[in-house]
Structures are given as C-alpha cells and as structure tokens.
Amino acid sequence: MSPARAVLVKIAGGLSILALWEMVARGFAAAYVARPSGILRVLPQTLGSEAVLRGTAITLWGVTQGLIIAVILGTAVGLLMGSLKLVERLLGLYVNGLYAMPMIAILPLLTIWFGYTSKTRLATVVFASFFPIAMNVADGARSVPAEYLEVARSCRARPHHLWFGVTLPSSLPYLLAGVRLAVGRALVGAVVAEFFVSVDGLGFYVLFQSRTFHHNQAFVAVLLLGAFALAIDALIAWLTGRYLRWHRPGEDRR
C-alpha cells in the first residue's frame, strides 16, 4: 500500500467508526449521551474552559511528581535487587506480590492514612508506578553482560563505579520500558484516586460532568487522558530509539 493510500484508508476507517457511533447514539441513546457531533460542538469551549485547564494541570502535575518519586525509588530498589541475589530473594516476594495486586484495592487504606486530600492521589500514583519500574530495572541489572563487570573489576573499579558506570547505563532501556508501563498505571491510579476521594483534577472533571449529564464535555476530558497516554508512550519510544539503540525490543514486561 502506498503511503498516501494508507493515510486515506486510516482516515476512512476513523470516519466510519465515528459515523457508526453517531448513528447508534442518535438511534438508541438518550440525548445527553456523548456522540461525535456533540463532542465536536463543545470541544473548543471545553478545551478552553478554566475547569479543564486547571484539572489537566493538577492531574498531570500529580502524575509527574509521583513518577519522579517512583523512578528514584524504583531504580534504587531495582538496582539492589538485580545486582545482589540476597536482596532479590528477600524483596522479590513482596515486589512481585504487590505488582500483581490491583493497585486500587489499597485506595481505602490510603484514604485512612492520607485523608481525602491530593496526597492520596500522589500515594496511589507512586504505588502504581513503583513496582513496574523496580521489576524492570532489576531485570536490566540482572542482564548486564558479565564480561562488562569482569573487565571493570579487573581495572580495579570501585563498587560505585560498577553501579553508576556499568549497571545503571546498561539498565537504562529497561528503566524506560518500566517507565512506559508505569505511566499507564499512574494515569489510571490518578483518575481512580480522584473518583474515590473527590479531589480536583481531570478524573474528577469526568465524574462531575457525567453526573450532571454533560457527557460530551466529560468525553473531551477522557480523550485528553488518552492523548496524554499516547503522547508519553510515543516520547519514550522515541527516546529509546534515539539514545538507547542497544535496546533489544520485546524484553520489556508489558
């Protein structure tokens, strides 16, 4: 398929999905239900509205803060786990178990600890994104080629040289793969926390607008969330391809 034709096909596909949605909504659903024409009508006004701008800023800032904390902690724990067998065996049980646990199950506990405040959202984001990062970094640290470490040791490298000079750079692609996973989970965590504790943000905006039967406006916020997820995914894929060419795809734990 020529590139021009591929683009045409994609546009046609997108338009037919939207047309189908519009027809179903018109034919079978109540007037307040979101539909493409309605979303398009409210789009400029909603995107420019103060509530959406503020909600977006608050949610993204919360997610970013949480991710920074999770990257620092997760890298430290992951490096320890990947390079020291004892640490791996002592912590592996907990990291694996908590990774597999649906993170929203601890939301009620977090509200007891942090109250109905934005701290609960931050804690949820950290909890949601820490484990994929730690697990991926541990995978990365484990798979450092043994020869690299041997050469470094025979050049009398100190432990911190091994860590920051060999293990960490060599684990970077895994770290990015972990962050990629973590971003999706962090967004889910932030939205769920906003639903649960009713703090201001994009998730709360969706909840509020859909409760007051403004489904079109609410859907604009949902689309924004999807756009962020895709944009960050694309950014990380680009970073990996641009700066970390030695990454072998398919080794990330998605």
Place this chain on the structure above:
Amino acid sequence: MLRSDARWVRWATYALSALGGAVLWELGGRGASPAIFSPFSASMERLVEMLRTGELGAGLAGSLALFFAGLGLALVTALPFGLLLARAPLVRAAVSDAILLLYAMPMVALIPFILSLMGVDFGAKVIVVFLFCFFPILYNTVEGARSIKPELIEVARAFRSSEWAIWRDIMVPGAFPYAMTGVRQAIGRGLVGMVAAEFFLSASGIGQLIMTSARNFDTAGLFATVLIIALLGSALMALGRALEDRFTLWRGGGR
C-alpha cells in the same frame, strides 16, 4: 553461602523474607494506632474469623464470577475479531490506530459513563471488566496476526490450500502466542476493572469487604482483605505467565 543457588538456600531465604515481613508488619502494627495500622497477628485473627463466617468465601466467589464473566466475554469477542482483522488487511489498516488509542486509554475514565448508561447491576459490572480486558487481547492478537509472514499464506495458496486450512494451519497457530500475551495483560487489567466496578458501581465481593472494613476503621479486616487480593492477583498473574510461556515456546526463540 548466600550467593549459592542450592535449593535449600533459596527456600531458606524465601522463608526468611516471609518471616521478616511478618515481624516488621507486627512491630509496625504494635507501634501505630489501631485506627491506621493493624499488626500481623490481629490481621490473621480477623482473616480466620472472616473465613469462618463465610464473608471472605462469599466475597471471593462474587468477585471471581465477575472477573471471569468479563474476561470470558472479552476472550470470545476479541480473539475472533482480531483474527478476522488479520485476514482483512484493508480493514485492519483502517482501524489499527483506533485500536491503539483505545488500548492506551485509561479505561477507568469510562466508568462514570457506564454507571449512568447501564446502572449498577451485575451486567454493568461485567461490561466494566470486559472493557478493561478487551483491548489488550485485541491489540496483541492483531499484532500477532501481522507478524505472520505473508509468504506462508502465499505458499499455502500456491498449493491450493482452502481458506479453512489457512486459518487452521497458519493464522490461528501464528497469532495465538501473541494473543496469550494479550490475555496475560488482560488478566492484570481485568483485576483492576473488577475492583473498580465493585467500588464505583455497586459494592459487592472483595471490593465491598475492603470498603466496609475501611469505613468501620476495621484495619485488621482491611489488611486481611488486601492480603487476600494480593494473593489472588499473584495467582492469576502466575496463571497468565504460565499460559504465555507455554505458547511462547511454541512461537519459537526470540520475538
């Protein structure tokens, strides 16, 4: 000695790890107010009590019914749909971006819509779990089908293979290992969907146990239930990994 891979050393460190966790949990619980943290011993007592009254069993049964209904519905729809897309390259090219968008979108954000469109009954909750599970399976099945070498189909065609034979011998075996990766992801996401549905639509199952114990400041019950959820998650994830590994071997080395 600690670097040794001998079996008993491994199990001894695991046991040490479990024991250490329990001791830390106990000490942390004794030090803190019972309103915010509960020691290991109290949580275990509460766990046994919840098992004996049948609360926990009933909650687990309700949650698992919801989870498997949603996952099953996603399986029987996403797998055939993904394979169909594989044989229709034009349609696949047309909808693949939409699938990617929906795969990446945080599905929890759709819960308020489902709540107001479909209500709070079991069916609505199944739809929530279904939505969480559907797109990982579909996305990975389509990816798998795309990875099938066109030459295989060309050769089959050249030997006058029937459409049925192409499906049986090339499409399904080729796409299946990838679909299993999707199933593993769907298990993880479906669990989140399950708890989210039980929190936000109507309280039931494990989600209800968590909510009520949190509301009553029954931290022992809360910790006990969260522990059970972690175990359930680990067991289901292990199932997903086993499925995936089983069929990755079939897919052959590398990706």
